[in-house]
Amino acid sequence: MAVLSAAQIVGGVGVAVGLALSSVLVDELSGSTVISGFAGTATVLGAALLALPTAKASGSGGRRAGLSLAYAAALAGCAISVLAISLRTWPLLLAGLVLVGGGSAGGLAARYSATDLSPKDRSARHLSLVVWASTIGSVAGPNLAKPADQIGMRLGLVEKAGPFAFAALAFALALVVVIGFLRPDPLKLARELNGAREEAGGRNRTIRTAWQTLRTTPMARRALVMIAISHTAMVSVMSMTPVKLHHDGSNLDVIGLVISLHIAGMYVLSPVVGWLADKAGKVPVLVLGMALLLSASALAGTAGHRVWQVTAALVLLGLGWSCGLVAGSALVTESVPIERRPAVQGLSDLLMNVCGATGTIVAGAIVGLLGYGVLGLVVGVMVAVAGLWLAAVWRRAAPGYGTADPAPVTAGP
Template identity: 70%
Template sequence: MTTLPDKLHPQRVQRRTLAVLSLAQIIGGVGVAVGVAFSALVVAELSGSAVISGYAGTSMVLGAALMALPIARAADRWGRRAALSLAYAGAAVGAVISVLGITIANWPVLLFGFLLLGGGSAGNLAARYSATDLSPPGHTARHLSLVVWMTTIGSVTGPNLAGPADRLGQDLGLAETAGPFALSALAFVLALVIIQAALRPDPLLLARRLDGAAPGASARRFNLRESWQVLRSSPAAMRALVAIAVSQTAMVSIMSMTPVHLNHGGASLEIIGLTLSLHIAGMYVLSPVVGKLADKAGTVPVLVLGMVILLAAAVLAATAGHGTVQIAVALVLLGLGWSCGLVAGSALLTESVPVERRPSVQGFSDLLMNVCGAGGTVLAGFIVGWLSYGVLGAAVGVLVTLTGLWLLTTRHRTTPTPA
């Protein structure tokens, strides 16, 4: 163990790190929420096609997936501050390009902007891992969940600021609907400034120093094959990876098709919006409770609990027909099950690999998570288009049931390897 000055005491640095990450998460969450809320609408207006409007969400998810590995490599070589700065800088550029696309009424340019805007989501995901580098034993999930919870504030605030931002943008000479994306750019720039100015010392670099890593060890690059080998060598990490991917797939699949299903059943836009708001609340509001439970009861039991909750959500969705109340309950449970999978899975993954390998493995996990999210959206569209929303719920139910049984039958092999 390396002896450090009192100002670099891990507990003191960790408190500061959590405060800085929480503030950046709130502001970055505003930028992401504005883009998610209005991207499809703006693309539909410019392209005149409902089909093309669906590419807006796909572009953002794909962008988050593509940014996962560059963010991980930046963290591996230069620390968390450089990685998060890269994510927020890319998102800010994407928001500016989006404003340009709206101004010149060119939807392909707008979609390219959304691709880079996905870096904001990737940055918010990466921030949760930054909260764990200096976590004391037994607090990993709790600290991670605190940063995840902060997303709630930005997610709720962002869409409500879009209207005033649009009016202010038009007063300043911007095109109609460009104002919200200008706000998004401003939010990401502010998050970037906060990370650059206040995330000091870098938590990952300090954790490596405490771990006795040799100078220059952080400069080594890890590729996908090496990350996969690290995961294969740790059964606990592999189970965390699968749980995170399945939770994301189950959540995105049902959530993405719920507005369409409710609309076909004659639900108003207000009902659809309220249902999605309740879903977001389920995702984030109870994450600190989930984190505390994972630290106290263990990450694997919480992962199994998450699969049970996702199964209940899938059953309710599959049997709801067009009943809005039952679907709303299903969406709340869907968000809560996802929270269990993300918080407990991310904590287990972090605890299961050595500190010098964490950025590459965490980046691999976020890459897989976003790819599964994009794939789940596409498959869900086909299932609902060819069969029904009920069949989609049943398919998700089978997926999470098999995953839960697998976690239960292999839990004796999920003890994290010492990091």
Template identity: 75%
Template sequence: MTTAPAKPGSPSVERVQRRTLAVLSAAQITGGVGVAVGLALSSLVVFDLSGSEAISGLAGTATVLGAALLALPAAKAAGKDGRRAGLGLAYVAALTGCVISVLAISIASWPLLLAGLVLVGGGSAGNLAARYSATDLSPPGHAGRHLSLVVWAATIGSVAGPNLADPADRLGMSMGLAPTAGPFAFAALAFAVALLIVVAGLRPDPLKLARQLTGTAGATGGRSKTIKDAWGTLRATPAARAALLAIAVSHTAMVSVMSMTPVHLRHEGAELKVIGLVLSLHIAGMYVLSPVVGWLADKVGKVPVLVLGMALLVASAALAGTAGDRVWQITAGLTLLGIGWSCGLVAGSAMLSEAVAIERRPAVQGLSDLLMNICGATGTIIAGAIVGALSYGVLGLVVGVMVTATGLWLALARPSTSTPA
């Protein structure tokens, strides 16, 4: 006699969801450390090795591009073998990239370092994919809150990460590593722990269980089908398209300004500890308030929260862009930049998940992360060119215009956020 699967909202599914959220949160903490340690120094290390401000902007581009390139393979693995396989692939890539980065710094090769940073971007791909994993078993109307809890868990690792860069550097040099190689070695360890947590703890797999509950357990999808189905779903779903646009614009604005802030602060005479503190507060803005953002998205609506996020991003660009050498003003701008990004990512991701049926989610979510990170990578290239040729202030102006246009469109169009049947 076969036992019927539990229904969504039943005690057994609720227990699995609680365990899933706990495992994903633990992986986010350790994975967040790995991502943040790498981001804290990558642009400065590339600048020191290359001597070029424009090339230093490629550090952020490399990690964002890596996250984009790994989004679809991770989505394909998740669609075929479950969330555990997709997340595992992303963290293995990040670990490998950290090892390559250590080698590149040891031989003073900035091209090899950029290649390593592309794979390090897998850490961001894994952390981004984890948020979607939190929604597979969410009851109706709770996607924002569950997703935001996993995003919030990254606070611990992401805030601590930049401040661990200096101690990790000193420890690495004491162990014989080249200067600035220690943080990347530490990041490799963090990604290894995140990989172990996911592989050992994410059982049962939430996507596989969700498909069993909805009778779509046979849905997998290869590479071409993943892309084809995702585009088809987006064309047929206005809410999904609007969510993807909001996510992409929020991420592009955040990455563009954040990637060039360390270089700007260095030019203004700020010390490494000051730069680390500014980035820590920025990352705190990205994650600390995410549960509040998720609750608002579920209660007030996704579109209003997205519009609020755009307004915060405009304010942040204005503050940072007009700060000059005033560190406190740059800090305030970067903090608002993080909160605006949180509104865009949490509300947009919840809106995207609720707009798409469970059997199509991995493909659409993977395409969303691909496009988001391609936009982010393009933004960092343009940001480096703008700062190099013009100024950090002009970068703030360009970002402000882009975000204002998106916010006005969302406020006026107000796309429907109804859940698919």
């Protein structure tokens, strides 16, 4: 837990430093608000593309192998991004941001690593503690963008390349922490204790194993859907907020502060969310997350030029995402046998990020053509429908559904 938390702290810095500037940079280099939405898309798409390779590496070589792959990809992506900014080419910057998405893939995989050796009634709390560890790096990251930029220019880098060079150092440190100190490997030890075999085969085998498991585990299917909805809503609104603030005249300091408060909403209260999910049940916390996301969408859509209202919306957006991620991930983990967990967890992260990437593409088009307020309305409708569906399924389900000790469910939509 300590090693995973340390990796999350430094990896979170790398993710957040680039996050604060990526859409603004693409906007400046391309001259298009619509294209600026592809910055968030590229990062989320990279996390999606790296989810299955990370899961495959974890399944065959343990968590250390999977996390190392993800952080190494992010390090390479930062180097490419620095080159792209120097050359003033936004297509190459988008390519670099795809690999930077490995940092997010590593952070997501680390949360599952925390559950490998967890008692069943504490899986959400252990998962949430590693998620919470991201708070320090993620909140500090956006506010380090300006100092990193100034230091980078003193060292000879072009303007706005410094933050990505700083992010590269952060990912390199995360890689050292994982390779050097994640011993014994938690997944290998858990399999040894449970007498489970390691997964074999390539990417197609990983996908096939995951789909076969989900077909017979409706609880895991529903949890996966709610994780994807939560992430899509959060990424869609968050990715376009820096562009909105930039166009409204806010400077880099204001944008960094708003994103920092949003990330604080995502992570600071995650241990409370984990405790509540273990005590009250995962599904009630998922429903709570939908309510928070709906409130955030309404606030964002009606904010106009009020920076304080946009900030409040993003804090609630982060809290709703936290409920969806922590409760949903714990429910997925509890619902499948340990030998199949890496495959199902990898597919969950893949689908989550594909939905998020799609959301950022649509969000960029909506904001560019119709405005930020319409984006809030569209996201709000999506979240409301998902929340009502989950509440209806929960009422029909067998007793114990989504609690700390769930009753087995083998049928249902």
